Amino acid sequence: MVEESKDTINKRKYNKIVNNPVMEDYALRYAPKTFRKWSEGTVGIAALGGIAYLADFAIGGSLIVSYGFSNAFYGILIAGLIIFLTGIPIAYYAAKYNVDMDLLTRGAGFGYLGSTITSIIYASFTFIYFSLEGSVMAQAISLYFNIPIRIAYLISALVIIPLVIYGITFLSKFQLYTQPLWFILMFAPLVIILNKSPHSLVTWVNFGGEAGSPVFNPLYTGLAAGVVLSLIAQIGEQVDYLRFMPEKRKQNSKKWIFWVMIAGPGWVILGVIKELYGSFLAANVASQVGFEKATEPIYQLLFAFDNVFNIGFIALTIATLVIVLSQLKINVTNAYSGSLSWSNFFSRTLHIHPGRVIWLFLNVAIGLTLMELGVFYILNEILGFYSNVAIAWIGAITSDLVINKKILKISPDFIEFKRGHLYNINPVGFIPMILASIISIMAFFNIFGPIAQAFSPFISLTIAFALTPLIAILTKGKYYIARTSNINSLREKCVLCRYEYEKEDLLYCPFYNGTVCSLCCTLEKQCHEICKKGSIHFNQSLRIKINNRSEKL
Known part of the structure; x- marks a missing residue:
């Protein structure tokens, strides 16, 4: 002592x-055993609660307006499949070893300091989407209460803080109790619209948007998929909940795997449905409000509930309620996950940790600033650029977990996250991520031509996924573990x-x-x-x- x-x-x-x-x-x-006292279902439902967000509606609406039906449709499906497949090993390892995304990254080919750059990537994801989701809520508040949009931005940001302070203990209950109401309010209008106006499907599939044609175009499809692929980092927010899964045993194995898959990579199934739903509503409301407003979820849902109630004020009230509830459910997760990411970044670079709650305020402040700068109206450009970096990170981790750990068995079969046991930089994941990001960003800015520009996120994924096992073989895996130390007592x-x-x-x-x-x-x-x-x-x-x-x- x-x-x-x-x-x-x-x-x-x-x-x-x-x-x-x-x-x-x-x-x-x-996350210790003594704190993980929730059931598999409770953790899974809490993780899925954040998928209530309406940025999917905005993304779907923006894609169909920009590229037409076929390109938006196939771009969404292709990106959804990639997000699902890359999310499977990440969700499994995080839930099994009870670590968040940052700790997982350290042990999956990046090293102790190598993962600091991914903390910034992840933090960027949380505040970019915090600003987008907050903008959606602000648009509804501004329209309903007839207040300036900048005041609505402030309200949308500040209301999140008290909800996030108590972390998973509060968030699990909040997501669980609000989920049934959200689900009914979200999907009931679709059933009614299709019943009352079957021609709305024809309007959707024939919608050409600004492209002027609903016909399939590979370049437009690639650009659409690139925007959706920015959501690949959402698996990190799912993991922030899944790390509290109870221990996997023989008795609960099937239930454990079910909830990890549903609440982990399975989030994207609902995400794809919402993106297509948003594109459907945008196509049908565009003739009434114009292309720009058709991308805003408040006008999409106002159209939906007008078909249900036929009374403008009631439709606006219900639409506003759905949006506020949805955005609260996701932005508490964005703010929470951002606070974890900033904590990890500053603890390693400055060796200080004043507490997760302090960094919560920082994340909310950055998100509010982006709202005020109007980030919502350059959505495709921001997300298209970001996806190149995010997918390089996720591609490298997935490659390490699947190929290096399971197939080549070069990487340790467990997740090591402690500073004293890790090399500061592990080139296995770090180098592929950097190279993939640089090359794909160059492609995104049209340095290699229009085809490479359209498929820049796919270039990023290919480079990161292929180089990770190659570097592991060349280095013989010697940069994974710097040393070990045995702790005998529990x-x-x-x-x-x-x-x-x-x-x-x-x-x-x-x-x-x-x-x-x-x-x-x-x-x-x-x-x-x-x-x-x-x-x-x-x-x-x-x-x-x-x-x-x-x-x-």
Whole structure:
């Protein structure tokens, strides 16, 4: 046990937010068995609750307006299939080892610091979509209450904060209780429209949009798929819930796999349905409100509920209710996941962790700024660009989990996330992601011609997926694990913060000559990572510092 003194070996103190597991939700840690007290179904339904978002409606409407029916339709289906397949191994490993997307990335070919860049990619996903979803809610609030759109933006952002502070404990209940009402309000109008106006399907499939024709065009289909592929990072938000899955046992194996698949990659099935639904509504309302407003979910749903109630005020009220409920359900997830990602980024780069809640405010502030800048109205451009980077990241992880772990068996068959056990950079995933991103972004900006531009996300996926096993073979997998340390007891106290943790969250530290938790290891500034072989030259002054600490234990 470390003695109390003026030396840096004193007990590390965390603020009250960090020490509160209800608010902190193990933001930088493995989710322990003692905290994972929900059933498979409860976690799965909570994870699916965030899929209520209406950006899918906006995306579907924007694609059919820009590229016509056939190109939007096939682009959505192709992207949906890719998102589903890449999400399967990610959801499985995250649920099995109870880690979030950042911790999973560390152990799946990127290394401890190599995954910092993916934390920024993921954080970007959360605040881009926070701004898009917030814009949709603001449009409804502005129209219904007749207030300026900028005030509506502010309301849409700030209302999220109190809902997210208490993390998964509150969010699981919120998503569970609001899901039935949302489902009924969302899909009942479609049944009524198809019953009352069967010709609406003809309007949909013959809609040419700005392209002027509903006919299939490979380049337009590629561009449409690229926009949808920006949603590939949504699996990270699903994982933020799935990490709280109970342990997979023989008795619950079928139920466990069912909910992991449904709430993991299965989110995209509902996503594709909503994108097609949004394109259907946009095609039918465009003649009434014009192309630009046809992409806004408030006008799409106003058209839908007009067919149900035939009374303008009631239709507007119900449409606004559906939008506000939907956007609350998704933006609490965007804000929550963003707070986790920023926590991971700053803890590694600055060795500080004031608590997940602090970074929640940062994520909301960035999202609000993008709303005020009008990000919604350049949706295709923003998402088309972002998809090139997101798919490079996901492609590299998927390749490592499927090929390197299961087929080649070069990568360890478990997920290691602790700083003291990882190399800072693992070239296996890091290099393919960087190269794939650079080349596909160049293609996106038409450097290699219109065909490459249309299919830039597919270029990104191909490069990342193919290079990952190649580099693993060339490096013989030696950059996955820097060292190991055995923790024999099931639970043990950290010698720095003095709190007790499960063994999966602990490691031996030679600098303090004792067991430390993964967070104390992350925040340590003075050890210079002496635990990793070859990571530092042992000079005389450092030897003295280590010996002094050893004598105090």
